[in-house]
Amino acid sequence: MIWNDDFETLPREAIASLQLKRLKQTLDRVSVAVPLYREKFSAAKVETAQIKSLDDLRRLPFTLKQDLRDNYPYGMFAVPLDEIVRIHASSGTTGKPTVVGYTRRDIDIWAELMARAFAAAGSHRGDVIHNAYGYGLFTGGLGAHYGAERLGASVIPMSGGNTKKQIMIMKDFGSTVLTCTPSYALYLAEAALEEGIDIRKLPLRIGIHGAEPWSEQMRSEIEEKLGIKAIDIYGLSEILGPGVAIECVEEQHGLHIWEDHFIPEIINPETGERVPAGEKGELVITTITKEGIPLIRYRTRDITRLIVEPCTCGRTHVRLERMSGRSDDMLIIRGVNVFPSQIESVLFSIEGIEPHYQLIVDRADNLDTLEVQVEVNEQTFSDEIKVLQNLSHHITKDIKDLLGVTCKVRLVEPKSIARSEGKAQRVIDKRLDK
Amino acid sequence: MKVEQISIFIENKSGRLAEVSRVLGDSGINIRALSLADTSDFGILRLIVDQTDKAKMVLKEHGFTVNKTEVVAVEVPDRPKGLCGILEILDANKINVEYMYAYVERSNSNAIIIFRFDQVEAAIKVLTEHDVVVLKGERIYTL
Numbered sequence: 400m401i402w403n404d405d406f407e408t409l410p411r412e413a414i415a416s417l418q419l420k421r422l423k424q425t426l427d428r429v430s431v432a433v434p435l436y437r438e439k440f441s442a443a444k445v446e447t448a449q450i451k452s453l454d455d456l457r458r459l460p461f462t463l464k465q466d467l468r469d470n471y472p473y474g475m476f477a478v479p480l481d482e483i484v485r486i487h488a489s490s491g492t493t494g495k496p497t498v499v500g501y502t503r504r505d506i507d508i509w510a511e512l513m514a515r516a517f518a519a520a521g522s523h524r525g526d527v528i529h530n531a532y533g534y535g536l537f538t539g540g541l542g543a544h545y546g547a548e549r550l551g552a553s554v555i556p557m558s559g560g561n562t563k564k565q566i567m568i569m570k571d572f573g574s575t576v577l578t579c580t581p582s583y584a585l586y587l588a589e590a591a592l593e594e595g596i597d598i599r600k601l602p603l604r605i606g607i608h609g610a611e612p613w614s615e616q617m618r619s620e621i622e623e624k625l626g627i628k629a630i631d632i633y634g635l636s637e638i639l640g641p642g643v644a645i646e647c648v649e650e651q652h653g654l655h656i657w658e659d660h661f662i663p664e665i666i667n668p669e670t671g672e673r674v675p676a677g678e679k680g681e682l683v684i685t686t687i688t689k690e691g692i693p694l695i696r697y698r699t700r701d702i703t704r705l706i707v708e709p710c711t712c713g714r715t716h717v718r719l720e721r722m723s724g725r726s727d728d729m730l731i732i733r734g735v736n737v738f739p740s741q742i743e744s745v746l747f748s749i750e751g752i753e754p755h756y757q758l759i760v761d762r763a764d765n766l767d768t769l770e771v772q773v774e775v776n777e778q779t780f781s782d783e784i785k786v787l788q789n790l791s792h793h794i795t796k797d798i799k800d801l802l803g804v805t806c807k808v809r810l811v812e813p814k815s816i817a818r819s820e821g822k823a824q825r826v827i828d829k830r831l832d833k
Numbered sequence: 834m835k836v837e838q839i840s841i842f843i844e845n846k847s848g849r850l851a852e853v854s855r856v857l858g859d860s861g862i863n864i865r866a867l868s869l870a871d872t873s874d875f876g877i878l879r880l881i882v883d884q885t886d887k888a889k890m891v892l893k894e895h896g897f898t899v900n901k902t903e904v905v906a907v908e909v910p911d912r913p914k915g916l917c918g919i920l921e922i923l924d925a926n927k928i929n930v931e932y933m934y935a936y937v938e939r940s941n942s943n944a945i946i947i948f949r950f951d952q953v954e955a956a957i958k959v960l961t962e963h964d965v966v967v968l969k970g971e972r973i974y975t976l
Contacts, residue, residue, distance in 0.1 A: 775875075782840030782877055782900055782902045782949065783931055783949075787877070809874050810842070
């Protein structure tokens, strides 16, 4: 079902003219209200009046995640704080999160776009939506919640964790739609089997999964083990949260990005130039209706390509191919953004730790795992087990405190972590082979 | 009155213990006593050898992490409650034992136990005051 027929099936020319009109409005606003954009535009010697076509967008400078960090917490807001009705945040490399603010209209649009997403996934009024995305600073829980209410479905605000209760409620309440990370979906299925419950026999029919990388193989596994259609959803807090783009249930191929609110571009991450149509590169998004924190040419670091061919579902909005990686070294572990440099800073703040370490990211029992391998040296070594165990616990705790991710520390012999001539291979992501 | 012990960090993977003993053997070093403490990921091999500094050097050359620590070798009457008596002395004086292990050879028909204490000096003082025989390093290396 198409939620908003007027906008979701708008002819391409009408989308383009709407985008240009909204882009100009956004530029006029940010160039006055956001000091960073005043500086950026003046440094790039562009005046917003010079932006006369969508193609002119390429003349504007990029916005980076670092810009949000540098303007922590409210420096990028384009409206006074008394117009902000909600604040969310995501983890950042320095321990300071990236902060985003929403006006009442932003929240309203977000609910609309999430309702569109639910509808595209095949959900409708009358569904019981079991929302297992985390509620809190993370945008996942509340973002999906508001969209589910807008849709007119009955939403169960489960949030994450407490798996046994999730299973009981899913069964007793007759959940028909599940929203959670793909790995948690599989974890739920296995935990349910241990309780003697086969989710395939429950009324559940749709899973909407995102917030971490997953593959087609994993989709097949989820669909088989839960007996559902598993739909890929994309979003990031800087731009909106969940609901920026979603697959339609008809094709399950490519995620429609709502072009009446966002302008996607694909660039070469090395040169910053746009790539030829249909080629892979880094996704850059400009928000054209956001009030709280509008972003111009935000570099998402996600690698994808645009699918411009018309879709059988009838939606005219372009599709993003399933994300195939990142242009930086950011890892997403159990929904948390982790940069190896953050872990490095933790390790180096502990006296005596060698500058050689390796991160092994894997998936065990369908949950992401992070192992931090650290070489033992004469300074950290002791003949007493407890001293080494304390060292492990110390590292685990510092990483947990800074990043919110639980890791396992493995102490290894000196020189056992491969040295490389050029860029050290700090990360081995075994999830990519699964 | 103290004995030098070397400890070696060993990852929990096959062949590492063999490698340590091969390196020592190739250098003509004899192991006098040993204890292995292990966790699921790694182990700590503690050795008393006849040439401590040389052993430390050759192991380091082969890439091992090696520490030298001081332990105490104590004569323990080889009869029921022999060890108990010594532990009670330590306990009464609030000397904490980090770990301990048995030595292979005997001394005057007594067993020998190697103790690792936090407070080495205090432990030696307490033991000798209670007429417990604490053996010198040179004696242990060559016994």
